Amino acid sequence: MSTLVIIGNGISGVTVARHVRKLCDMKILIISAETEHFFSRTALMYVFMGHMKFEHTKPYEDNFWQKNHIDLKQGYVSDINTDGKVLNLASGEHIDYNHLVMATGSQSNKFGWPGQDIPGVQTLFSYQDLALMEHNSKHAKQAVMVGGGLIGVEMAEMLVSRGIQVTFLVREDRFWGNILPHAEAKLVQKHAEHHGIDFRFETELKEITAGVNGRVNAVITSTGEEIPCDFVGLSVGVHPNIDLAKKSKIALGRGILVNDFLETNIPDVYAAGDCAEIEVIDGRNRIEPLWYTGKMQGEALAKTIAGKRTKYERGIWYNSAKFFDVEYQTYGYVFNEPLAGISSFYWQHEEENLCLRINFHNDTQVVTGVNTFGIRMRHNIWQNWLANNCTLKYVLQNLRDANFDPELFRRYEKDIIATFNKQQPNNQLTLSPLQWLSKRFTKEKAHA
């Protein structure tokens, strides 16, 4: 029986293992240095805030692995011999493999700032980082977050939950400016400020200084401001973790170079998830450090390994996040800055943290993407609309069908369509009927 070894027990590695197990009876071994069992990295913040215990972040009971004949090893792989198909572990152990999956994930970026390794300065990615944050924040009163992205806002929320004041240094002119258009960024910013976050936009970190106890006592910014603090969180993005791959013959770019089948240059060696850099013939190579893509890559790769060579195809792009209390979803493409040939319809609630942006082609009016804050949207509906090139009119008139908010929540479709009719008085769009009663008695509604 051939042996599949997976390095890394994050979502990509574990998804490969689970799906290979469903498809064939290969021997499967997952090696991780981080934790014994798979856990949800995205849930670390909830452990810190006391919403959950670490054990709750494990998606499978501990006996799941044995029951499914997936072997686990907690250990550190020190190098890979792809010629002999053998892994050498730091413990001195050697492990043979037939198929090897590199799912080593990401590492947090640090850009060589003076003082970036002073005690009290940290990033947040791993289980070990969480323990460190628990330690570092114990007596902290004032924190500085560097980098306005998703991990940054999560760390800020974690710190605020402990009553720690947070100052947020953001290089761009707005929050998450490389993804969000101005209006959405402003909405998130205002909400975060409501939670006590103090933003410094167009401000970069210059230096971190230590006090007499050797721990961080202040940061100095690019504007020359000195902000006293006893905790510094660095969240300026991640890069593929290729430390191990570097010591092998596996071809590397910024990440582990793979084709659309997630195959590396070495036969029977694959990469999936954050660490993989997918080569694109006529464009920029893609690195996708997302939970969703990691999972989809894992599913595709499992088929390939089980003998049915399968391309990783991402389908309609989507992503979601939560900024304090405001949920964000996006389907299709919505760019941070205006794009030639693409227009936006934007609606925002006057008081609540709710907004909706629908982008569409100027000429065909085919919808290209949507951003939604505070309103949950139904994934398969948007996927259908985008895949079938539905127009703005069609989408707006059927917007009710896309709502995924809990029952009895206030609905805003009327408000949204009224806004559109006001902005474009030549059109008087109407919403498709509610059909509350017929929904009770039918399995699927005919049109959406």
Added chain:
Amino acid sequence: MHNQHLVWISPVRKSGLAFFLLGLLVFIGMLFSNQYQLSEKVLSSSINNSTHRQLIEPHFTELMNTSITNKFTFIEGVRSTFKHYNDTVYQRYHLSRADIEAILTQVKSMGFYDLNMLTAVFNTQDDYAVYKIKKLSDYTGWLSGQQGKTLDEINQVINEKSVEINAKVLLDKRIDSYAIGQYLYAIVKASSSAKVSKNTAAFFIFSVVLATIGALMYIIPEKFSGPAGIKNNNVFKNSATNGGLIGMLVMSFLVLVYIALYFFPEYIIEWVSLVDPLFEALNGNGASAWSIYGFIYTLAIVVMGVRMFIKYRHSNYHIARTGSIIFFQSCFAFLLPELLIKLNQPSTDLKNMWPLDFDFFDAWNLDSLSSSGDIGLFMLVWGITLFVIGVPVFTYFFGKRWYCSWVCGCGGLAETAGDPYRHLSNKSVNAWRLERVVIHSVLILCIVMTATALYTYFTGVKTIAGIDTYALRSGYGFFIGALFSGVIGTGFYPKLGSRVWCRFGCPLAAYIGLIQRYKSRFRITTNGSQCISCGNCSTYCEMGIDVRAYAQRGEDIVRASCVGCGVCSSVCPRGVLKLENGATAAVIDYSKKDDTVNLVRVVSVEESKVMMN
């Protein structure tokens, strides 16, 4: 700027907590505020059965007219008097060998047997002698005065009859445990110095009112502490909510209260006095131990319901279902039954139903309903219609939640007072296995128990296949009705979570669950593949459903146990879960999908804001 408005919050909450604890202290303390003194007057008012009273009274001489401060000493004194009486009743009332010898000696000297000789034989006027003479007269009267019987014949008759007489002594003279319970409760109440009932208003204000105000002072400021949203911060770090020390103290208190309530109500007569005037006004009869329970239960649902309103102020779903729970508890479970008593009608909770209301088909209830005219008949028909037609229809359209998290009293407490403990439910696959075995066993047991009760009711036959149907009912009442639903179901909130009874024990939940699982439109849908496996949904599922296991596979959640509380959907940080009954749209209308609008120009965000204002 953020914190300046909020400086008042912490002191208000802290004083609220202090008030609550003070009120609780007074509430518990009042149980030990009385002195107890037994008197003849007490006995005559407490023991309405005059025979029992005459029998037991002589045994109370030691306790009589002495004032006792220690409640436990007093109650144990009274209880052991009854026990001692029962233990010695045979000894004192049976025809002993000596009695028989004495009779035979008389017979020997007189040559025949005569009832008149018995007065001389027993030679006292006490109850024992009276009883023995009475019994001998009944059993051996035919022999009295008959000449010509041999001594042996008389000897044989007396011996045989004395065996028969002795066999009935316990039945005649023992005081059964139900009656003892009644007397004990009445005696303790009547002999107490009645500090609480003489100062009800003061005690009520400094316990219940103070604790309620304190609780509200603790709860309400949360609303002003920041933006609405899911705030489960420190739930697993606080020993009150993570199964730690404070939780265990609360659990011990609750368990003790439930044990007292079910088995030793004489220990909580002061609490009963506390609500006596209220219930006097409501039902015209005054309060029982169950009155204070119903009152505190309802109060807990209201106060903790306010907490739910504030905690989930961003969610209309939780606001609506909490409002519904409060309405059904306060009107249907609390007020209506009391008013019915006042109107001299059978008291019933119209939203409760068999098999949760397991004694609905007991003889006493059927008799009471069928003898109460039209309203009784209505209640009977209503009660049956509700579970025969109401449950399947409502469950088909809305799922189990229409009852379990919107109407039910047990569910009502779990959803309000139990909310701080919801995450403590066991999520393991083994717990799910246990759940399925236990809850369906209870349902089967309840059906069997009810069927036998009806069989007995209509045929008058009291045993089926050697099983006493009454024993079956009282066993169910004790183990399921009292121990499971009360002591474990609610008492263990701080350790096992808020829905132990609903998940493992409730036969109605089992019944509705089967319909939800196999014949209902209700399910929790998952939004595409957007689950990030964080585990908030599973952690906060009070029914211990591993919601994440379904969500991360993109599957709908259809589970018998799901009560549709909607909290999984609320705590999901990616908005992946939605409770749904209806059809979800799926198909594109190709004839319209290319329709365009007449766009004159594109409006910028700033322009749009100006236009809207």
